[in-house]
Amino acid sequence: MTEDLQGRVAVVTGGASGIGFASAQRLAQAGAAVVIADVNAAAGAEALERLGGDATRLGFEPCDVTVEAEVARLVERAVARFGRIDVMFNNAGLGGAIGPITETSAEDWQRTFHVLLDGVFYGTKHAARQMIAAGQGGAIVNTASVAGMAGGIGPHAYSAAKAAVISLTRTSAVELAAYHIRVNAICPGAVYTPLMHGGDFEDADRAIATVQPWPERGLPEHLADVVHFLSTSASIFVTGQTITADGGMLAAGPRFIESQKRGRRTSGVAGFTQGSTGRPNEIRRLNQADGDKPRT
Ligand SMILES: NC(=O)c1ccc[n+]([C@@H]2O[C@H](COP(=O)([O-])OP(=O)(O)OC[C@H]3O[C@@H](n4cnc5c(N)ncnc54)[C@H](O)[C@@H]3O)[C@@H](O)[C@H]2O)c1
Numbered sequence: 001m002t003e004d005l006q007g008r009v010a011v012v013t014g015g016a017s018g019i020g021f022a023s024a025q026r027l028a029q030a031g032a033a034v035v036i037a038d039v040n041a042a043a044g045a046e047a048l049e050r051l052g053g054d055a056t057r058l059g060f061e062p063c064d065v066t067v068e069a070e071v072a073r074l075v076e077r078a079v080a081r082f083g084r085i086d087v088m089f090n091n092a093g094l095g096g097a098i099g100p101i102t103e104t105s106a107e108d109w110q111r112t113f114h115v116l117l118d119g120v121f122y123g124t125k126h127a128a129r130q131m132i133a134a135g136q137g138g139a140i141v142n143t144a145s146v147a148g149m150a151g152g153i154g155p156h157a158y159s160a161a162k163a164a165v166i167s168l169t170r171t172s173a174v175e176l177a178a179y180h181i182r183v184n185a186i187c188p189g190a191v192y193t194p195l196m197h198g199g200d201f202e203d204a205d206r207a208i209a210t211v212q213p214w215p216e217r218g219l220p221e222h223l224a225d226v227v228h229f230l231s232t233s234a235s236i237f238v239t240g241q242t243i244t245a246d247g248g249m250l251a252a253g254p255r256f257i258e259s260q261k262r263g264r265r266t267s268g269v270a271g272f273t274q275g276s277t278g279r280p281n282e283i284r285r286l287n288q289a290d291g292d293k294p295r296t
Contacts, residue, residue, distance in 0.1 A: 004232045006031035009082040011074065013065050013123060014092030016043035018193030019143065019186075022220035023089055023227040025051060028058060030228055032087065035078040037063040039092070065092045065119030066111075068126075075126040084134055087231045088127030090120040091143040095195065097157040109157045116161035117168070124172050128181055137180030139231045142169050144185040146246050166242050173240030182239040184230045189246020191218040211255070214247030 010027045014020035015036030028034045028051060036051075036059070038044040044060040051058055059081055063074045078085050096112025097104050120142045131138035147154025148162030166185055173183035190196060190208045197204035205217075212218075226245050229235050244250055252258075260267075271283040 003029075003031035004234070005087070005228075008032045008086040008231075009035070009078060009084050010087035010089065010231065011035045011037060011078045011085060011123075011127065012089040012091060013037045013063065013071075013074075013119065014143075015089075016040050016047040016060075018195060019188060019191060019220045019223045019227075020089070020091045021047050021050075022224035023091065026221070026224035026228045027087065027089075027231060030232070032231075033057045033059075033082040035059045035061055035074070035081070037061045037065075037074050037092075039064045065090075065122060066114040068118075068122045071119070071122035072126045075123075075130055079130055084136070085127055085130050086136070086138050088123050088138070088140045089143075089227060089231075090123035090140065092119050093143060093195070095155065095158060096161070098155045101156050104156060112157035113161050113164075116158065117164045120165050120168060124168070124183065128172070128176055128179075131181050132176075132179050135179075138182075139235075140172070140176070140181060140183040141227050141230045142183070142185040144169070144187045144242055146187055146189045146244065146250055149187065149244075149250060169242060170240045177239055182230070182235070184235070184238060184240070185242040186223055186226050186230070187242045187244040187246065188223050189218055189244070189249040191220055191223060193220055211252065212247040212249045213252050216247075218245070218247055 005027055010032045012020050012024045012034060015024045016038035024034045024036050034057070036044055036047055041062045044062065048058060048060045061074050061077055063070045065071055075085060093116055096115065097108035124140055127138065127140055142165050144165045145154060145162040147159040148166050151159070153159065169183050169185040176183055190204065190212060192201060192204070222245055226243050230238065230243065268286050269283050270286055271281065273281045
């Protein structure tokens with residue numbers, strides 16, 4: 001494993017669990033000093049222990065990302081402790097408001113946005129101020145979601161807030177490029193963390209099997225590798241992007257072809273269809289050895 005973040009300092013919000021924890025671990029393995037920030041102080045202390053508790057390179061700061069003053073203090077304390085900030089991973093999140101839009105209260109809607117969008121705004125603002133003042137550039141990574149890219153994946157407020165994170169990633173990347181600060185987002189699909197399906201992984205397996213082409217489960221470590229890439233000079237010319245890691249879920253879309261396969265028209269055949277040209281279709285029947293294996 002490379003140590004390409006040696007001497008660098010990273011702050012990870014929502015770092016006590018799931019994708020944030022795996023990313024904190026990955027960035028630390030790459031040589032960075034890492035400050036984990038989380039509203040759950042008990043989980044934060046536990047996370048620090050799981051990381052090895054090396055106080056010279058690791059720290060935990062209790063922080064509620066919905067409160068601007070707490071995020072500002074988080075960034076200040078990271079700089080005070082480790083001398084600089086190079087990577088800000090704005091990742092803290094929760095499911096927020098659920099249920100039909102007709103049953104969603106304005107308060108729950110706003111509480112969802114406070115965590116998922118305002119938290120990213122505050123983190124970007126205060127990290128960028130420090131990075132600009134230091135004049136050494138930096139990398140900001142935000143956590144969006146496939147739910148921000150298509151309907152039918154997540155709840156209303158969650159999906160709208162994640163779509164806004166993708167937009168904020170683009171607008172801030174444009175502004176901060178002049179300072180060599182890159183801003184990108186990760187866009188996870190279904191990742192097996194306590195957040196997903198309320199931790200009911202068997203239920204999640206059933207749901208995901210129908211929508212995710214990749215056979216294995218998405219793990220926090222898969223996203224941590226993307227966060228690592230976006231944090232290092234390996235991605236020096238990448239900014240304003242949203243990198244999706246979803247096992248092909250969005251690529252598959254509504255799986256129209258699959259549903260047709262279950263019907264008669266395109267099942268067990270291959271060749272060339274001529275549309276409305278008046279020419280005959282060139283279709284041959286397949287047997288299973290030709291690659292028309294049924295999905296399991
Ligand atoms: N797990 C998935 O399938 C999935 C998919 C797409 C996007 N995401 C996003 O990934 C991010 C991480 O989620 P996860 O799956 O690792 O969940 P997780 O529950 O394992 O971790 C989220 C962490 O964020 C912290 N947090 C919540 N609200 C906070 C606040 N106000 N201030 C500070 N910390 C707060 C929690 O305490 C927790 O430690 C979230 O933004 C989530 O929306 C997750």
